[in-house]
Amino acid sequence: MEIAVIGGGASGLMAALHAAWEGASVTLFERNTSLGRKLLVTGSGRCNLTNDEVASNPYTCGDPAWLKAVLDQFGVPELLETLKKIGIPTYKTWDGWYYPLSNSAHSVVDAMTHAVQAAGIKIQTASHVVDIALASDGFRVSFIFNNNSHLRNFEKIIVSAGGKAYPTLGTKGDLYPIIAKLGHTINPIKPALAPVLADLGDLKQLQGVRLDFGTALFQGSEQIASTAGNMIFTDWGLNGPAVMDLSHHIPDPPGDSIALSLNLLHFVEDEFNALLSQNRQKQFPVSLLLSAFFPPKVVKAYTYLASIPEDKPLNEISDQSLNKLINKLKDTRLKVKGVRGYKYCQASTGGVPVDEVSSNSLESHMHKGMHFTGEILDVVGPCGGYNLHFAFASGAIAGRSVSKTES
Numbered sequence: 001m002e003i004a005v006i007g008g009g010a011s012g013l014m015a016a017l018h019a020a021w022e023g024a025s026v027t028l029f030e031r032n033t034s035l036g037r038k039l040l041v042t043g044s045g046r047c048n049l050t051n052d053e054v055a056s057n058p059y060t061c062g063d064p065a066w067l068k069a070v071l072d073q074f075g076v077p078e079l080l081e082t083l084k085k086i087g088i089p090t091y092k093t094w095d096g097w098y099y100p101l102s103n104s105a106h107s108v109v110d111a112m113t114h115a116v117q118a119a120g121i122k123i124q125t126a127s128h129v130v131d132i133a134l135a136s137d138g139f140r141v142s143f144i145f146n147n148n149s150h151l152r153n154f155e156k157i158i159v160s161a162g163g164k165a166y167p168t169l170g171t172k173g174d175l176y177p178i179i180a181k182l183g184h185t186i187n188p189i190k191p192a193l194a195p196v197l198a199d200l201g202d203l204k205q206l207q208g209v210r211l212d213f214g215t216a217l218f219q220g221s222e223q224i225a226s227t228a229g230n231m232i233f234t235d236w237g238l239n240g241p242a243v244m245d246l247s248h249h250i251p252d253p254p255g256d257s258i259a260l261s262l263n264l265l266h267f268v269e270d271e272f273n274a275l276l277s278q279n280r281q282k283q284f285p286v287s288l289l290l291s292a293f294f295p296p297k298v299v300k301a302y303t304y305l306a307s308i309p310e311d312k313p314l315n316e317i318s319d320q321s322l323n324k325l326i327n328k329l330k331d332t333r334l335k336v337k338g339v340r341g342y343k344y345c346q347a348s349t350g351g352v353p354v355d356e357v358s359s360n361s362l363e364s365h366m367h368k369g370m371h372f373t374g375e376i377l378d379v380v381g382p383c384g385g386y387n388l389h390f391a392f393a394s395g396a397i398a399g400r401s402v403s404k405t406e407s
Ligand SMILES: Cc1cc2nc3c(=O)[nH]c(=O)nc-3n(C[C@H](O)[C@H](O)[C@H](O)COP(=O)(O)OP(=O)(O)OC[C@H]3O[C@@H](n4cnc5c(N)ncnc54)[C@H](O)[C@@H]3O)c2cc1C
Pocket: 006, 007, 008, 009, 010, 011, 012, 029, 030, 031, 032, 036, 037, 038, 039, 041, 042, 043, 044, 047, 048, 049, 050, 127, 128, 129, 130, 160, 161, 162, 163, 165, 166, 169, 170, 171, 172, 173, 174, 175, 345, 346, 347, 373, 374, 375, 376, 384, 385, 386, 387, 388, 389, 391
């Protein structure tokens, strides 16, 4: 059986491998001159492959039951087994994030590329697919290679062309209109896992500070989403997992009512309260209390916000002032101005809705023999390996099923 896989990223590589291991004759199309370009930049070059917490709930997906069915078929053990098979041993951090033992995304791409070659997959790099059409015996793929147009027919096709994030790495979203032309819905595409543009106000002086926070997104008085994790203050706003995970919930344009609440005490509240009560009646400067948990710039900014001199002892601070400080630490609101665009975000949301695709095979309900995998589907997870896991899982399932089902 002749199968085309469009896209040599995480999900396309996994789909091609599994299809070839099942005996299919696979051609892998990739517009870049090499495979796995985006994989190389993942996890800051370390490639955060998956996460112990992979399950449907951390993801944003139109149908959590659909996603659960996918992840039940190809969860963390199945992924680790496949990675091991192709020569990628892994380790996990204390909080359950998996990386290659090499700590190198290059080693992941090299091992996957070698496995693809060893499986006899025809690698068609520097080939830009410009059209997919239905043919009497399957699908006709039009692509540009060496500045010339080519046409090839395949019995089945797996579309693994990714989303719109980081377009310089090949993902420009140019297949969305072609898929729409074939009758599929394309849910609106938006940046996800994006840095957040915010008015830092009195926290402007925190530029460069990196901390673990709790964060919540508010529309007026309604909380839309929340998370916790690492974050850094920049000259245009906030970056890091704790805000990136919320970014796809920010409307475009955000309007006047979207605000981000920062909770600095999220991870340390018990310890903070203990140190406070131990010293509340003592000549213990408030700056010492704060600096037990936060860097000097934070101490300065938050004592200023609460109008308390830094060196004021705790036993001389009124309950009212202390409560003001604690409230600021737990809930400082910043006006959100938007998110940074596709050039800076790690994923996009939107794309083919999951209810148009089978969770057992990733096959289109509209066109038999056509499968979708990875980010081209309307599924997005938080930082932590969730998006690569979904890309790998959907790719593996599509690859395995494509050569089994009748054409
Ligand atoms: C900077 C950065 C860091 C990230 N870090 C992590 C991380 O550590 N962990 C994690 O889980 N996720 C991470 N992600 C997200 C993750 O990389 C993606 O979710 C994942 O790569 C999606 O896999 P995919 O196969 O669907 O798409 P991609 O990996 O984007 O692959 C799609 C491929 O299709 C090719 N293509 C597109 N259109 C065509 C066409 N018309 N013709 C031919 N080829 C085409 C593209 O060139 C591309 O190679 C990160 C993303 C970025 C940008």
